[in-house]
Each structure stands twice: as structure tokens, then as C-alpha cells.
Amino acid sequence: MSKIRIISYLIGEVNNKCIKLILIFLLLKTYPCFATNNLIININDTKILLEGNFVQGGLVKGKTNKNLKIKFKEKILRKTSNGSFVIGFGRDHPEQANLYFFINQNWVLKKLNIKQRKYKTQVINGLEKKMVTPPKSFWERIKKENKVIKEIRSLDSNVNFIFQKFDWPTKGIISGVFGSQRILNGKPKRPHYGVDIAAPEGTDILAPTEAIVRMAENDLYYTGGTVMLDHGHGVTSVYSHLSSLNVKVGDKINKDQKIGEVGSTGRSTGPHLDWRINWFSERLDPALFIKE
Ligand SMILES: [Zn+2]
Numbered sequence: 001m002s003k004i005r006i007i008s009y010l011i012g013e014v015n016n017k018c019i020k021l022i023l024i025f026l027l028l029k030t031y032p033c034f035a036t037n038n039l040i041i042n043i044n045d046t047k048i049l050l051e052g053n054f055v056q057g058g059l060v061k062g063k064t065n066k067n068l069k070i071k072f073k074e075k076i077l078r079k080t081s082n083g084s085f086v087i088g089f090g091r092d093h094p095e096q097a098n099l100y101f102f103i104n105q106n107w108v109l110k111k112l113n114i115k116q117r118k119y120k121t122q123v124i125n126g127l128e129k130k131m132v133t134p135p136k137s138f139w140e141r142i143k144k145e146n147k148v149i150k151e152i153r154s155l156d157s158n159v160n161f162i163f164q165k166f167d168w169p170t171k172g173i174i175s176g177v178f179g180s181q182r183i184l185n186g187k188p189k190r191p192h193y194g195v196d197i198a199a200p201e202g203t204d205i206l207a208p209t210e211a212i213v214r215m216a217e218n219d220l221y222y223t224g225g226t227v228m229l230d231h232g233h234g235v236t237s238v239y240s241h242l243s244s245l246n247v248k249v250g251d252k253i254n255k256d257q258k259i260g261e262v263g264s265t266g267r268s269t270g271p272h273l274d275w276r277i278n279w280f281s282e283r284l285d286p287a288l289f290i291k292e
Contacts, residue, residue: 035053036051036052036053036291037051037052037053037054038050038051039051039054039112041101041110043101043103043108043110044103044104046064046065046068046101046103047064047065048062048063048064048068048070048101048110049062049063049064050062050112053089053288054089054112054113054114054115055089055114055115055117055288056089056090056091056092056093056114056115056116056117056179056285057089057090057091057117057178057179057283057284057285057288058088058089058114058115058284058285058288059086059087059088059089059235059277059279059284059288059289060086060087060088060089061084061085061086061162061163062084062085062086062087063082063083063084063085064079064083064085065083066079066080066081066082066083068083068101068102068103069101069102070085070099070100070101070102071099071100071101071102071107072087072097072098072099072100075280077233078156078158078233078234080160080163084160084163085233086162086233086234086235086279087099087279088234088235088278088279088280088282088284089114089282089284090279090281090282090283090284091119091178091179091191091193091282091283091285093114093282094114095113095114095116096111096112096113096114097111097112097113097114098110098111098112099111099112117179119179119180119181119191120177120179120180120181121180121181121182121183122180122181122182122183123182123183124182124183124184124185125184125185125186126185127184127185129185134221138221141221142221142222145217145220145221145222148215149215149228149238150281152214152215152228152230152236153236153278153280153281154280154281155214155230155234155236156233156234156280157212157230157232157233157234158232159210159212159230159231159232160232160233161209161210161211161231161232162209162231162232162233162235164209164210164231164255165209165291166208166209166286166289166290166291167206167208167209167255167256167290168197168208168290169197169205169206169207169208169237169239169259169273169275170197170199170203170204170205170206170262170273171197171199171203172197172198172199172203172262172272172273173197173198173199174195174196174197174198174287175196175197175198175272176192176194176195176196176272176274177192177195177196177287178192178193178194178195178283178284178285178286178287179191179192179193179285180192191283193276193283194238194240194274194275194276194286195274195275195276195285195286195287196272196273196274196275197262197272197273197275198270198271198272199262199271199272199273200262200271201243201261201262201263201264201271202243202261202262202263203261203262203271203273204258204261204262205227205239205242205258205259205260205261205262205273206255206256206257206258206259207229207253207254207255207256207257207259208237208255208289209231209255210231210252210253210254210255211229211230211231211237211252211253212229212230212250212251212252212253213227213228213229213230213247213248213249213250213251213253213259214228214229214230214236214249215227215228215249216245216247216248216249216251218245218265219265219266220240220266221266221267222240222266222267223238223240223241223265223266223267223274224240224241224242224263224264224265224266224267224268225240225241225242225243225244225245225260225263225265225266226238226239226240226242226266227239227242227245227247227259227260229253229259234278234279234280235277235278235279235284236277236278237275237276237277237278237286238274238275238276238277238278239259239260239273239274239275240266240268240273240274240275240276241262241263241264241265241266241268241271241272241273241274242260242261242262242263242265242273243260243261243262243263243264243265243271244260244261244263245259245260246258246259246260246261247259247260277289
């Protein structure tokens with residue numbers, strides 16, 4: 001982790017192109033899950049192409065004939081008019097993923113191998129109780145906010161922005177990685193699903209692709225100023241702890257359009273952007289979306 005932090009810091013500082021490339025190479029070596037794979041599945045006369053990260057937290061993009069029905073996790077996958085679709089594998093996805101194709105009136109199973117990751121755990125003891133569990137007076141509010149977030153994450157929108165190339169939403173130092181988990185006073189907390197990018201308060205946050213704004217809230221309990229973007233096909237991205245917002249719900253925004261500024265609102269210990277990506281209820285690793 002600290003190695004990733006140092007290297008990503010240096011990449012921002014160094015101007016020499018050649019040294020920059022070496023540093024990017026080192027970063028990729030340190031973060032080995034960046035590798036994408038291709039897979040071609042042939043069933044009778046039907047061909048299915050899959051490309052992406054077959055790993056926990058990874059997203060795979062597929063292409064096949066536009067009329068083929070595909071099922072994953074009891075869900076019929078949305079396809080574009082040219083037969084493209086996406087599948088995501090959550091943080092704790094088991095080693096095997098079952099993908100079903102409806103061919104000749106039958107569901108044909110194809111098993112995919114999903115690479116398992118090891119996540120960092122951090123044990124912290126002797127914390128004040130109120131730091132570990134939110135006070136009871138906030139529970140109702142937290143429940144309400146979580147319900148709205150859950151509804152947005154269940155959207156299966158008919159826009160195809162997910163097939164665009166993703167860029168980092170802000171520049172800074174990676175101070176937290178996907179999947180890590182803290183054990184506070186012996187209680188395992190929810191894993192950290194975001195990539196934390198530490199940057200000065202007021203740093204611009206830009207949309208990584210075109211998107212539709214589904215949430216623009218100034219003050220959520222955990223995440224403070226929060227923007228949720230919809231990239232289509234069940235993929236949403238979340239930007240937390242913002243000091244100010246530049247978009248409103250329903251806006252159709254362009255790639256690189258400013259959505260807000262880095263801050264430390266909500267439960268946060270310093271200015272940083274917490275960037276998350278979901279495929280429906282599955283948590284994905286935003287770092288895997290960036291292809292250098
Ligand atoms: Zn975070």
C-alpha cells in the first residue's frame with residue numbers, strides 16, 4: 001500500500017516522460033490485478049466475446065449476437081443494440097462465476113474462474129465506543145439515506161456510457177485501496193469499498209465518463225457531500241466527502257465535466273475523494289477501471 005502511495009505521488013510530480021512511464025510500470029507491478037483477459041466462448045453457432053478483469057472487484061465487457069439471452073446471478077443482462085453487455089464480480093465473489101446463455105430453448109451454463117484477492121486488514125483497539133458505532137439518534141437518518149442509495153444502485157439504465165474509457169476523477173495520492181477492512185475494538189467493520197484519493201480541499205472532481213447524475217446531496221451522515229453517477233447497465237459511481245457540488249439530479253453530464261470539489265464532509269478524517277463503483281449490489285474496484 002505505502003509503495004502504491006509513493007509511486008502514484010511520484011507519477012504526479014515527475015515531468016520527464018520516460019521516468020513517468022517507468023513509474024507507471026512499477027505501479028502496475030505493485031497492483032497486479034490490472035491485467036485484463038480475453039475469453040471466447042463458442043456454443044454451437046453462437047460466439048460470445050468477453051474482455052476485462054476476471055477477478056474479485058473486476059468488470060467484464062461482453063459482446064455477442066443481440067438477441068441472445070444471458071443470465072448472471074438470476075438477472076437477465078441488458079444488452080446494447082449491437083449485443084454488448086457487462087458483468088461485475090463483487091469484493092467477495094467466489095472462485096466460480098456461473099454465466100447462462102439461452103440457446104436452443106435451453107439455459108447453457110458456462111463457468112468462469114474468478115481470481116481471488118487478499119485484502120488488507122487493520123486491527124485498531126481501545127477506541128471510544130461512539131467512534132465505532134454511530135449514536136442511536138442517527139440510526140433512522142442513516143437507514144433512510146441507505147435506502148435511497150440502494151434504489152439508485154438497482155437502476156438498470158438504457159445508456160451505454162459504461163463502454164467508454166474511464167479516467168481518474170481527480171489528481172492526488174492514493175491513500176486507501178479497495179477491499180481493505182478495519183477491525184475496531186474487535187468488531188470487523190464493513191470493508192472499504194472505495195479508492196481514497198487524498199488531495200487538497202477544493203481540488204476539482206471530474207466525471208470519468210459521460211453519465212447521468214442520480215444523487216447530488218450536500219450532507220449524508222457517512223459520506224457528506226455525495227454525488228452518484230449512472231453509467232448505464234447497472235454501473236454507478238459514487239463520489240464522497242465533497243466540499244461543494246456542481247451538478248444536480250437528472251443532469252446529463254459530459255466526460256471531464258466538473259461535478260464538485262474535494263472536501264472532508266461526513267465521517268472523514270481529512271480532505272480526500274472516496275471513489276466507488278458498483279455493478280448493482282456488487283462492489284467493484286475503481287482502480288481496475290483505469291487503463292493507462
Ligand atoms: Zn474512503
